[in-house]
Amino acid sequence: MTVVGNLTADPELRYTDKGVAMARFTVASTPRVRDKASNEYRDGEPLFLTCTAWRTLAEHLAESLTKGARVVVVGRLRQSRWEDDKGEKRSMIQLDVDEVGPSLRFATAKVAKLTRSGASTGDGFAPAFDGDDAWASASSERPALASAA
Secondary structure (H helix, E strand, C coil): CEEEEEECCCCEEEECCCCCEEEEEEEEECCEEEECCCCEEEECCCEEEEEEEEHHHHHHHHHHCCCCCEEEEEEEEEEEEEECCCCCEEEEEEEEEEEEEECCCCCCCCCCCCCCCCCCCCCCCCCCCCCCCHHHHCECCCCCCCCCC
């Protein structure tokens, strides 16, 4: 799925207990619709979509984009289901992000390509979380990596 919209806040970067970076952000996407009566365009019903990016994509996103930035986000929809404190069933649709970047329709951007060295960085597309909500136990501090003895 592809969504084009604006970030409602700065992306929030956190790290899981295992040191995996994850960034959560919300995209507001409001379609333009034609009002047949007045023959003019107006804003349609807005969509606010919570998105989660993982690993280096999460870090790059948090370093590069800020509140209000117009973005193009590509990813896969995921539905979470749970029961609240009152025992009522709840659900939420989220987007697991594969790609994200600034929209260049109304702005310009300068891209800085990173160089990689060594073996694979393990940046596969599948999210690496252990529980239902990795965000709940994630920290904004990167955990210290165990040193090789």
